[in-house]
Every structure is written in structure tokens, then in C-alpha cells.
Amino acid sequence: MSGPQQKRSQANTAGDDGDASQPTTKLWTALKLPPIIYFSHGALVKWRRERELYEAAVIARCQESSESLAAVMTPVISTIHRRLLKTFCELELKMSVSEMTNDRLITAINQILATMMNDQIPNVHAIMNQHLRMDLRQKDVKARVLNYFDKFDELIEEYGAGFAVPRPRSDGEAQYTALV
Template sequence: MQWNEARFDADGDAVMQNVHQPVFEFVQAPKLTDWSQDAVVRWKRRWEQYVGIVRQRCMESGERLEVAVRPVKTCIDPELLEVLCLYELRKAADDVTSEELVSLIDAKLGSVKNAQVPDLDDFFRQLLKVDLHEDDIDARVLKYYRDFATLIKENGLSKIIGVGNPADGGYNDRMKLRCTVLIDNLEPKMLRDDVRRHVKYECRETKRND
């Protein structure tokens, strides 16, 4: 019988391939082998896709997700795991749980690379683009927002410009900054100018919520 095995392309996207597997669908968990920001971002994307595939399988088979998903601890290169436990968590590898490693990975993703905040104006000017080739306006807007969210998440900018919890300090400042960035990078220029006028004269509350 043919079943699907999860593989990943160079961009980290899941690619389903038909292979022969006995009885059940085999899903390969991604392996974390490097602690660089880019490597952790790629691994996290692959991990979320892996969990999504396993969750779907569990819905069909009745298996429990927490049993079917491999522990994160077993998905980290043994040498990297030892170093992370010793120098980041200050514990022996045998004493570290998958939950602690997930928290460590999330903390890594929530911080900027090398603790250096980039020039946000220049950063988004170079990387945040409106897809003018998309003729469906709703799809174009949603892609713009999605790309914005992805850039924030994958570059450790959540504490600076992420939505976060409205009850947390600095929420209003973050929302104003988000609106500024989104408006400043709109294309074409005519649209950008129209939105700026609308926000300035007709809908000032928009500055507080993107």
C-alpha cells in the first residue's frame, strides 16, 4: 500500500511524496542541528508543519496527538542538545525536558539576532512589499499583512512591533508603530498618500490599531 511521507524543500515547506509504508502513514519529524537564528526559524516552520500533518493523521486514526508527536528533545542533534543544556539551561541533558527546550527555542525566536535591533525603517523598506501582480485586492491585502507578520516573527521583532497582549505595557506604542510601518510601505504611492490623508483627517483612531 502507498502512503505519504513528509519531506521538506529548500524553503522549509512540506512536500508530500508517495512511498511504500506498512499499515500507517510515517511522518518524519524535522531535526534541529544548528542554533543560528535562521536555522531555528526554518526548524520551527518545519516543526509546525510536521505537527499539523500528525494532527490530521490523528483525527483520521483516533490516535492521541501527544503520543504520536515525537518529543522535541529527540529532534535535536545530540551534540547540540548537550551544549544547549549545559550552557543555556545549566542542566545535564538527562534532566532537561522537552517543555524546557520548547521554551528555550521560543525565547530564541522572540529575540533579535545578536541582540541588535535593526534599522526598522530600512528593514521593512527592503523586505515588506505589496504584491502588485495580485489582481484580487482582498488577497493582496491579506498577503501584505501575512508577510508583515512573518517578517516580525522570523526576525525576533515581536517584543518591539508584535501585537502581543493588549494588557502588556507598551501595547499602544507597538500598535502605532505597526500602523506607521504598514502605511509607509504601501504601494502604489497614490494609495499610500490616500491612506495617510484618511488616517490624518478622517480616522485618527486607525493609528492605534492596524
């Protein structure tokens, strides 16, 4: 008396009576590569934020798959339209495109980001007053302080105002312990 056998889904690789010893293969989705479209300060701030997310995803992928980081990571110079790169090299950097390297482009972008658009410093006090709040509902004081500093760093990145606000010491211990 055998009844109809139940079909198992292809997705069930380790069911009740399945063999879980089969190796699994991870499939990677294509990572969205942020292009450089404009050389304006605001566009580059947004681009750098997206590029950092892209680089973190590539690093995580390489750590899990043992792939070479150099083989997977797309250089910055490959993410910019050729005509825009040519114009930027000739007019801003006074060099030919053939002389441009990935490191030189990153240095030039960092120099643009280190200054403000038309030398106008944003009103940091107004930005912080509007967006930066300590969550007093959080009972854990250490978590409250860490969240506050995380939001502070997020605002500095978002508004590209890192040059206007002095960074704490590299260890950050004195500022952190003074607050906690």
C-alpha cells in the same frame, strides 16, 4: 461471440461496474521531522518554522485517522543530537541532561528566539520596504488587505523579528476595519 475481456487496473476500485462500497485505507507517508542542529538564532527560526509545519501535518493526520496526538507527535527533545543537548544543558542552562524535559527545552528555545543575535535588531523598515507590497491589481479590497497582512506575518516569522514589531490586539478587529 465473446471477445477478449479487458483487464481492469488494480487502481480502479470504483469503475463503471465496480463496487464502491469497499472501505478505503489511507496510507501515510513519513513526515520529515526537523532536527535541531545548532542553537543559533537563525537556525532556530528556521527550525521553528519547519516544526510548525510538522505539527500541523501531524494534527491533520490525527484528526483524519483518529490516532492519539501524543502517540504520533515526536517530542522536541527527541529531535536534538544527544551531545548537543548535553552541551546546551551544561553550559547554557546550568543543569544536567537528566533534569531536562521537553517543556524546559521548548521554553529555552523560545527565550533564544525572543532575543536577537548579539542584541542586534534587524532594520525592519528596510526589510518591509524591500519585500512588503500591496497588490493593487487585486480587485477585492478585503482580499488585498488580508494578503498584505499575511505577507507581513510571513516576513516577521522569516526574519525572526516578532519581538521588534508590536503585535496587534488579539481580535485584530480595530486594525482590520480601519484599513477596510
